[in-house]
Amino acid sequence: MKKTTGCEYANKIKSSKRDKNLELHIAGCAECQQSQKVFDFMQKFAAQSEPPQNLPAPGFLMFKARILQKQAALKRAVQPIFWMQIAASVLFVTTIGWFLGRTQTPIISILKGTLLSLLSVAPLFIVGAVSAVVICFAFNYFLHKANK
Amino acid sequence: MDETIFEEIYEQTARPLWAYVSRISGNPTAADDILQETYLRFLNSPPKQIDLKEAKPYLYKIATNLARDRFRKLKREGKQENILPEKCEMTIENFGEELEMTQVFSRLKEQERALLWLAYVEGYEHREIAGILRLNSMSVRVLLFRARRRLAQFLESEKR
Numbered sequence: 001m002k003k004t005t006g007c008e009y010a011n012k013i014k015s016s017k018r019d020k021n022l023e024l025h026i027a028g029c030a031e032c033q034q035s036q037k038v039f040d041f042m043q044k045f046a047a048q049s050e051p052p053q054n055l056p057a058p059g060f061l062m063f064k065a066r067i068l069q070k071q072a073a074l075k076r077a078v079q080p081i082f083w084m085q086i087a088a089s090v091l092f093v094t095t096i097g098w099f100l101g102r103t104q105t106p107i108i109s110i111l112k113g114t115l116l117s118l119l120s121v122a123p124l125f126i127v128g129a130v131s132a133v134v135i136c137f138a139f140n141y142f143l144h145k146a147n148k
Numbered sequence: 149m150d151e152t153i154f155e156e157i158y159e160q161t162a163r164p165l166w167a168y169v170s171r172i173s174g175n176p177t178a179a180d181d182i183l184q185e186t187y188l189r190f191l192n193s194p195p196k197q198i199d200l201k202e203a204k205p206y207l208y209k210i211a212t213n214l215a216r217d218r219f220r221k222l223k224r225e226g227k228q229e230n231i232l233p234e235k236c237e238m239t240i241e242n243f244g245e246e247l248e249m250t251q252v253f254s255r256l257k258e259q260e261r262a263l264l265w266l267a268y269v270e271g272y273e274h275r276e277i278a279g280i281l282r283l284n285s286m287s288v289r290v291l292l293f294r295a296r297r298r299l300a301q302f303l304e305s306e307k308r
Contacts, residue, residue: 010296014271034300041303042268045249049167052176056184058158062151064184065191 010035186211260295
């Protein structure tokens with residue numbers, strides 16, 4: 001089987017503290033010398049990776065986290081109200097429909113006729129709206145691509 | 149979470165975490181945003197046991213995921229990362245060397261950068277790296293070997 005993890009000792013070169021055996025091994029092993037080079041590079045590179053002085057203060061982060069938690073709680077609390085509004089609207093429309101179906105007065109008949117004629121042209125409106133949306137998206141996509 | 153505990157964790161981890169994110173993402177400005185988001189997520193859902201030993205790898209895990217998401221987003225949008233060391237503390241004397249090192253390191257894949265940093269700068273064991281990068285422990289061994297070899301090759305080619 002092909003060895004894909006290299007020399008066993010190479011993984012031990014992770015700190016500046018070395019025992020004599022490891023030092024002796026590194027001196028005679030090309031793989032470990034390579035590992036040593038990488039270790040030295042990484043140490044030097046890390047030493048040059050000083051962060052800026054103006055990192056955010058921990059107090060500010062705690063404050064921001066608390067505000068975000070409160071916002072999330074508020075959102076969770078409002079969510080049932082939104083679904084209840086949807087349910088109420090559906091119930092209202094269903095009741096009106098049921099009422100129209102049962103009542104037979106001239107005004108109701110006119111309303112019914114208007115509704116039915118609107119419903120008959122509804123598919124056309126839907127097709128038109130969908131086409132408009134598709135055209136808008138396609139236009140936006142090509143505009144975005146052209147800008148790139 | 150208790151403010152003093154968080155402050156202690158922050159003082160111990162913020163600077164090395166910033167350096168890690170800055171180097172794996174290759175963008176110090178992005179590192180600022182990722183660092184802030186990391187601590188906000190940490191405060192929002194802290195680990196079961198809140199001490200430095202538990203918190204540090206957890207923070208690295210969050211930061212790695214955020215950096216990965218950002219990297220994928222940039223890739224989707226076809227944008228490239230700015231690799232210039234713009235915000236690190238440096239003098240004119242070490243600017244050239246710093247830039248050279250940054251360029252060599254940026255030739256590695258994002259996962260390789262993370263692996264090398266966690267192993268050689270943070271000194272994490274394979275098992276811990278596997279936890280942070282969501283990899284198998286044995287895979288870490290192989291991937292670290294490959295990353296090491298690639299970096300050594302780049303260093304050799306830079307020398308010539």
